[in-house]
Amino acid sequence: MDERTQSALRDAFRSEWAHVLAATIRVTHDIDLAEDSVQQAFTEALAAWSRDGVPRNPGAWLTTTAKRRAIDALRRNVTQQRKIPLLIEPERPFDEDANPATRASGVEMNVATDDTMRLILLCCHPSLSNESQVALTLRLVCGMTTDDIARCFLVEKATMAARLTRAKKKIVVARIPFCLPRGPEVTKRLEAVMGVVYLLFTIGHTSPTGDTLFRRDVCAEALRLARLLHGLWPEVREISGLLALLLVNDARRDSRVSPVGRAQSMADQDRAKWNTAMIDEARQLMRANHEAGPRGRYTLQAAIALQHVEAPTYDEVDWHEIVQLYDELVQLWSTPVVQLNRAVALSKTSGPLDALAIVEGLETDARLERYHYLPAVKAYLLDQLGRSDEAQRARHRAFELSSNEVERDFLGAQLRGASPH
Amino acid sequence: MAEYAIILYANKDDISSDVDGPERGAHDQHSEELQEGGSMIAAFALEPFDTATSIRMDAVTDGPFIEAKEVVLGFYVIEATDLDEALAVAKRNPIIAQGGGVEVRPVQGFVVRTTLDE
Numbered sequence: 451m452d453e454r455t456q457s458a459l460r461d462a463f464r465s466e467w468a469h470v471l472a473a474t475i476r477v478t479h480d481i482d483l484a485e486d487s488v489q490q491a492f493t494e495a496l497a498a499w500s501r502d503g504v505p506r507n508p509g510a511w512l513t514t515t516a517k518r519r520a521i522d523a524l525r526r527n528v529t530q531q532r533k534i535p536l537l538i539e540p541e542r543p544f545d546e547d548a549n550p551a552t553r554a555s556g557v558e559m560n561v562a563t564d565d566t567m568r569l570i571l572l573c574c575h576p577s578l579s580n581e582s583q584v585a586l587t588l589r590l591v592c593g594m595t596t597d598d599i600a601r602c603f604l605v606e607k608a609t610m611a612a613r614l615t616r617a618k619k620k621i622v623v624a625r626i627p628f629c630l631p632r633g634p635e636v637t638k639r640l641e642a643v644m645g646v647v648y649l650l651f652t653i654g655h656t657s658p659t660g661d662t663l664f665r666r667d668v669c670a671e672a673l674r675l676a677r678l679l680h681g682l683w684p685e686v687r688e689i690s691g692l693l694a695l696l697l698v699n700d701a702r703r704d705s706r707v708s709p710v711g712r713a714q715s716m717a718d719q720d721r722a723k724w725n726t727a728m729i730d731e732a733r734q735l736m737r738a739n740h741e742a743g744p745r746g747r748y749t750l751q752a753a754i755a756l757q758h759v760e761a762p763t764y765d766e767v768d769w770h771e772i773v774q775l776y777d778e779l780v781q782l783w784s785t786p787v788v789q790l791n792r793a794v795a796l797s798k799t800s801g802p803l804d805a806l807a808i809v810e811g812l813e814t815d816a817r818l819e820r821y822h823y824l825p826a827v828k829a830y831l832l833d834q835l836g837r838s839d840e841a842q843r844a845r846h847r848a849f850e851l852s853s854n855e856v857e858r859d860f861l862g863a864q865l866r867g868a869s870p871h
Numbered sequence: 872m873a874e875y876a877i878i879l880y881a882n883k884d885d886i887s888s889d890v891d892g893p894e895r896g897a898h899d900q901h902s903e904e905l906q907e908g909g910s911m912i913a914a915f916a917l918e919p920f921d922t923a924t925s926i927r928m929d930a931v932t933d934g935p936f937i938e939a940k941e942v943v944l945g946f947y948v949i950e951a952t953d954l955d956e957a958l959a960v961a962k963r964n965p966i967i968a969q970g971g972g973v974e975v976r977p978v979q980g981f982v983v984r985t986t987l988d989e
């Protein structure tokens with residue numbers, strides 16, 4: 451197999467998997483059968499594209515082939531043998547396959563987009579557990595293997611396979627519809643979708659175990675999903691905010707770990723290593739995002755992240771603006787982690803003592819009990835107050851709690867007094 | 872069409888014994904609405920949880936089967952095209968505004984006696 455076919459197939463897998471699967475589900479009304487058919491189409495593409503060349507529209511080729519394989523299977527009564535009920539699709543504006551000849555290409559485009567939206571909303575249905583939502587999205591929308599999803603969640607492959615099966619079974623038995631809600635309902639449903647993308651990015655970014663390369667893949671997958679969502683729902687402000695947030699954070703990825711693999715605090719980050727193209731894209735998104743109405747949590751977090759990167763040096767960061775953004779964020783999303791981050795910003799404008807009071811207040815919060823960043827922040831504030839014994843104790847606690855090797859190295863170096871920041 | 876059971880739960884401490892109070896009135900009204908809408912197949916309101924008797928392998932005991940803060944008040948079965956429609960119906964149950972909640976479960980099958988005692 452030649453290089454060109456291989457790379458075309460890889461591209462098609464990344465950009466078309468979700469669309470092809472969604473379109474095939476519409477034919478089969480059966481997720482497993484659709485997955486098998488799409489898998490088969492990709493396998494066939496390998497030989498066919500090597501032989502005949504890469505088709506002009508790989509997505510269309512794959513969709514046609516997958517649907518054909520699905521119809522073959524339906525004729526062989528595959529689903530009947532499995533005796534499982536079919537997926538529910540309550541609203542059907544027009545019969546898609548009734549008259550393909552008269553279908554305008556624009557309509558075809560809309561159908562493809564609609565199907566992908568349906569697939570995403572199905573995976574993130576509020577009646578599914580958060581873990582199931584992420585797992586299903588990775589499997590069905592990103593086409594990730596069960597093995598990789600299991601690695602992502604740090605569980606055994608068999609455990610993940612069982613979780614996916616359970617989630618799919620619930621979709622069918624409880625009749626979660628493959629449909630596209632409109633109006634306020636879709637906005638509510640999109641919150642769950644954005645939550646899944648954000649969680650995925652967080653897993654990739656701060657996964658407690660090593661393997662940098664794999665975590666990068668997970669981040670890339672989250673970013674790809676955010677782009678897909680933005681393409682599907684360009685008018686939803688929070689989705690632009692989410693994409694911008696992921697872009698800014700990912701743009702700094704290469705500088706977060708120093709050449710020897712040591713985690714870098716913001717002050718030490720090599721700004722020259724930031725990916726300026728990604729930051730530019732985020733800035734564009736935020737500019738286009740200036741419509742009326744209150745900003746949501748992703749838009750606000752993106753604005754905070756942008757404030758950080760817009761300053762030419764760490765010393766020139768506009769902390770007053772950042773504190774203001776955090777104040778707004780706390781109003782609508784008052785998690786202890788947000789409050790902790792706000793305390794850090796506040797230490798820059800109102801001094802370490804005010805910030806320390808907030809941090810000490812958060813110490814009683816059970817949710818932060820094992821969060822190593824809390825004692826790390828506390829140590830940083832105590833240092834500024836000249837209370838070095840207490841600071842050392844807090845650093846020790848942070849070191850104990852951190853399970854990520856890179857973070858441990860960083861905290862270990864601080865403990866030994868190598869480069870305190 | 873599919874059938875869904877909607878099971879009503881409330882905190883033990885919140886349950887008033889006053890069956891004629893305004894809380895009960897909201898439920899009666901909701902029940903009437905569902906009957907008129909035609910989606911409700913059957914409904915059962917249960918007597919207070921302290922009238923329950925539980926049976927395990929070798930023992931008959933007083934009270935509900937599971938010792939929990941929340942207890943079942945009753946349940947009803949509705950017909951809906953899919954889960955979204957069932958959830959939309961269930962969300963309108965007054966118990967939610969009264970501090971309790973509902974559980975929605977697909978019904979696998981059920982039998983009813985076809986003859987009724989006079």
